[in-house]
Amino acid sequence: MKENKRSFSDVFKQSLNNFKIYWNKTKQTEGFQAFMGALLAIGIGLLAGIILMIIINPSQSPIGITRLLKGMFNHPRGAWIGIGQMLYRATPIIFTGLAVAFAFKTGLFNIGASGQYTVGLFAACLIGILDDSLGSFQWIVAVLAGMTAGFLWGAIPGLFKAKFNVHEVITSIMFNYIGMYLVNGLINSSFLKSKVLNGNTNRTWAVDQNARTSYGFFNDIFPNSGLDISILIAIATAIIIYFVLNKTVFGRELKSVGLNRDAAKYAGVNEKRSIILSMAISGMLAGLGGALFILGPSVYNFGNVYAVENEILGVGFDGIPVALLASSNPIGVIFSTFFISYIRLASGPMQSVGFVAEIVDIIIAIIIYFSAFALIITQNLGKIRVFFHKYKKKKPKTKTIDDLEIKAGEN
Amino acid sequence: MQKIIEMRNISKQFPGILANDHVNFDLRKGEIHALLGENGAGKSTLMSILFGIYLPTEGEILKNGELINIHSPNDANNYGIGMVHQHFKLVEIFTILDNIIMGVEPNKNGFLERKRARKEIEDLCKQYDLWVDLDAKIQDVSVNMQQRTEILKMLYRHNEILIFDEPTAVLTPQEITQLMATMKNLTKEGKSIIFITHKLDEIMEVCDRVTVLRRGKVIGTINTKDTTKVDLSRMMVGRDVVFDIEKKPANVGDVILEVNNLTVVSERTKKNVVDNVSFRVRAGEIVCIAGVDGNGQSELGQAISGLIKAHSGQIILNGNDVTHKSIRFRNDNGMSHIPEDRHKHGLILADNVANNLALKKYHLNPFQKHGIINQKPINELAKKLIDNFDIRSGEGLKSRMGALSGGNQQKAIIAREIDKNSPFLLSIQTVRGLDVGAVEFSHRRIIHERDEGKAILLISFELDEVMSVSDRILVMYEGKIVKNVMATDIDVEELGLYMAGVKKDIVYPNQLSKPNLTAEIKEEENERKQA
Numbered sequence: 001m002k003e004n005k006r007s008f009s010d011v012f013k014q015s016l017n018n019f020k021i022y023w024n025k026t027k028q029t030e031g032f033q034a035f036m037g038a039l040l041a042i043g044i045g046l047l048a049g050i051i052l053m054i055i056i057n058p059s060q061s062p063i064g065i066t067r068l069l070k071g072m073f074n075h076p077r078g079a080w081i082g083i084g085q086m087l088y089r090a091t092p093i094i095f096t097g098l099a100v101a102f103a104f105k106t107g108l109f110n111i112g113a114s115g116q117y118t119v120g121l122f123a124a125c126l127i128g129i130l131d132d133s134l135g136s137f138q139w140i141v142a143v144l145a146g147m148t149a150g151f152l153w154g155a156i157p158g159l160f161k162a163k164f165n166v167h168e169v170i171t172s173i174m175f176n177y178i179g180m181y182l183v184n185g186l187i188n189s190s191f192l193k194s195k196v197l198n199g200n201t202n203r204t205w206a207v208d209q210n211a212r213t214s215y216g217f218f219n220d221i222f223p224n225s226g227l228d229i230s231i232l233i234a235i236a237t238a239i240i241i242y243f244v245l246n247k248t249v250f251g252r253e254l255k256s257v258g259l260n261r262d263a264a265k266y267a268g269v270n271e272k273r274s275i276i277l278s279m280a281i282s283g284m285l286a287g288l289g290g291a292l293f294i295l296g297p298s299v300y301n302f303g304n305v306y307a308v309e310n311e312i313l314g315v316g317f318d319g320i321p322v323a324l325l326a327s328s329n330p331i332g333v334i335f336s337t338f339f340i341s342y343i344r345l346a347s348g349p350m351q352s353v354g355f356v357a358e359i360v361d362i363i364i365a366i367i368i369y370f371s372a373f374a375l376i377i378t379q380n381l382g383k384i385r386v387f388f389h390k391y392k393k394k395k396p397k398t399k400t401i402d403d404l405e406i407k408a409g410e411n
Numbered sequence: 412m413q414k415i416i417e418m419r420n421i422s423k424q425f426p427g428i429l430a431n432d433h434v435n436f437d438l439r440k441g442e443i444h445a446l447l448g449e450n451g452a453g454k455s456t457l458m459s460i461l462f463g464i465y466l467p468t469e470g471e472i473l474k475n476g477e478l479i480n481i482h483s484p485n486d487a488n489n490y491g492i493g494m495v496h497q498h499f500k501l502v503e504i505f506t507i508l509d510n511i512i513m514g515v516e517p518n519k520n521g522f523l524e525r526k527r528a529r530k531e532i533e534d535l536c537k538q539y540d541l542w543v544d545l546d547a548k549i550q551d552v553s554v555n556m557q558q559r560t561e562i563l564k565m566l567y568r569h570n571e572i573l574i575f576d577e578p579t580a581v582l583t584p585q586e587i588t589q590l591m592a593t594m595k596n597l598t599k600e601g602k603s604i605i606f607i608t609h610k611l612d613e614i615m616e617v618c619d620r621v622t623v624l625r626r627g628k629v630i631g632t633i634n635t636k637d638t639t640k641v642d643l644s645r646m647m648v649g650r651d652v653v654f655d656i657e658k659k660p661a662n663v664g665d666v667i668l669e670v671n672n673l674t675v676v677s678e679r680t681k682k683n684v685v686d687n688v689s690f691r692v693r694a695g696e697i698v699c700i701a702g703v704d705g706n707g708q709s710e711l712g713q714a715i716s717g718l719i720k721a722h723s724g725q726i727i728l729n730g731n732d733v734t735h736k737s738i739r740f741r742n743d744n745g746m747s748h749i750p751e752d753r754h755k756h757g758l759i760l761a762d763n764v765a766n767n768l769a770l771k772k773y774h775l776n777p778f779q780k781h782g783i784i785n786q787k788p789i790n791e792l793a794k795k796l797i798d799n800f801d802i803r804s805g806e807g808l809k810s811r812m813g814a815l816s817g818g819n820q821q822k823a824i825i826a827r828e829i830d831k832n833s834p835f836l837l838s839i840q841t842v843r844g845l846d847v848g849a850v851e852f853s854h855r856r857i858i859h860e861r862d863e864g865k866a867i868l869l870i871s872f873e874l875d876e877v878m879s880v881s882d883r884i885l886v887m888y889e890g891k892i893v894k895n896v897m898a899t900d901i902d903v904e905e906l907g908l909y910m911a912g913v914k915k916d917i918v919y920p921n922q923l924s925k926p927n928l929t930a931e932i933k934e935e936e937n938e939r940k941q942a
Contacts, residue, residue, distance in 0.1 A: 249779045256770075259761045266718060266748070266756040267770045268739030 034327035045367030084222025095289025096319030106278040107258025112172025114316020115179030120287025123149035128207025150287015158279025162272035206303025230292040421470035448624035449846035493565030494574040584907040664694030667866035673724035686890035689920040699881030707890035747828040751839040760813035765793035800826035
């Protein structure tokens, strides 16, 4: 019996040791540091939000903070439906987040995901409403139309960047407006208005039943949360994008153009084509997001609609924080989006106890601000630890190599 | 003699590397003191400490026996220490006068007093025999005059300790002689000079003493008259260095590269930077394009490699007309290219060593299959090249390229391009920033490639390299080839005359040029003789 016990503790020690070695190794990896950086930023953001809430309305703050932290679990139909809602809200943001992250990885800043999302949505909407002759193909044609529209809308800023060296931020942000007004104008045009627009609500009609995305098994798991299989498509897309960027020749060429355009050109990459393609694929991802949103059956199979308002859709801009928070890692984008949509779902319940919904936006902004900063902190954790160590013990200065290194770093 | 500057026990620790290890260095009043060492030996770090760019981890600096603290270049300036950096710190669009007074502008109630400054600078020019055109803009004057401007900047600030960081790298032989004379002049007037260089001849010529650094430690300080080039290089590298690499006579084969009437028009100035250039490079020969930086050699190299478009003319590589072909086509069809700017073109610094070594190969089998990258052969290739070319890095093939020292980065590029085994190798400034040991190694590899039957086109601004490596020399001046000669048939002085544009020949691509001076140039020659 005793022997057995000892051997057990040995095994335990051994495995603990192995774990320590493994842990020390993972601690050094870039991915882990990015992850810790994101967690740290989220912590700081939430803390700042909580302090803000206490300052604004001290008496209501306990319940407000509880609701903030509960996020999606505030859902009146129960926490379970809340999860479904969270996934449903996350789906389009995953796509725009992937669009932004993909562009980031190839050295481009696609701030035009919103415009690409809108044109993708519009193209899918048109096919979904008008082309009922397609029968069971209507859905897939609508999806492809959305992707194509996004692809083209992304390719144009890419073209300007590659051929005329016009910065993509300027063109893509302008193409947000051009896209939005073009879509609204077309919807209001004489040959589309009667077929597409619901005059009473100033929204588009929902697409045909044939064109709607299947609920799949989600309606059984999360009844009437609006969740459909596009969340699975989003996750699959993230995995595909990760694979393309990291494992294929094509992805490596795009990435090398992002890291050093001149060196990529020197190595034989057609860097102009790469830039155009990067932006186009980025736009295609956003367009796919728009298409899958408008084709979504929504709650009780009402179908999603597009409100014709002269305002750029925020979902495109939400792609930027999720990409930043995930350090542009496509897989990371899924989880950062889950978090953002989790915290977004708290804004309604918070409003009912006297806090403005924008507090959530403030928290997200602080998180983004610190996520860049936090990466620096986690990368230098070792140095900070040594610093505190010294401070605590107030040891007389010894000239160890570590000490010298820190000094060198400070200089 | 009086020690004007003394650096005692200077140590400088960077993360993971001790750049200076208890270095003792002293400078006497009125001497030229050379600082010699391999790449990464700690010369620049030591001078950066003296000039206030870095703070030392340990140690002290004394001036005239008094302890001083230098925290910034401004402090250094106040203590009379000035520096001519390797890359000049001048404002291109300012006149020379404005560059000289920049930061210490003489003024009356905030209004500039250019006249007073001009008077003072003209006096300085006379005193030290340095001529500059004070009203010319930096962008319009030669490198040589830019350097004189830097020197005048130091003199105008009344600096007595002058640091020259590799000042001769950009000059022609004649200009180097001139600079040496200026340096001697300066010491006569009581200035003290620290001279950083790789070139042993220059040290033997002008320096009083030499301090040799190796891996951050001082190997010794000796009087130049008590030593020889061979001894110095042994101290520096720690082994014997062969200066004249043995070369078998060239065994010349077919034409590999044919350039016909190539013209490149500069985007900025709309001038023909490469002007109707024709030449051939054959298998088994090293052709070197010599010339002072900025005479169109870089553009010629870029046009051949495809980085910029040729305006007119034809480039035939290995039987293919590649004038309008993509860079990838050229890379895959017989061109290796060691680029001029290793950070801009040669490497992706943010990527790791393995991916950089496979930069031109990952799209080929077996490094990919059906468009999917196969990392294993890439890593194997990297391991092989790291071993064969002695590329030193912290974490081997997984190190970030930017973390390697400049010399090792260059070795990585040389390894990658030679390993491509192309019939044609274009190499621009192959050994820039390499120490004598690494230079010897690179030159050996290039000559070995020649002996294997490769056609090699070398573009170099350094005459030593031109003379020691090439079989045939083409001299480029103002975008034209003005001389085509076998390396054995010309000496450095004559080459310098062609490089400076004093002599010009008519050059036919298929034969060596014969002296055929135009009337105008003959006139100049006569005037020179009379003077």
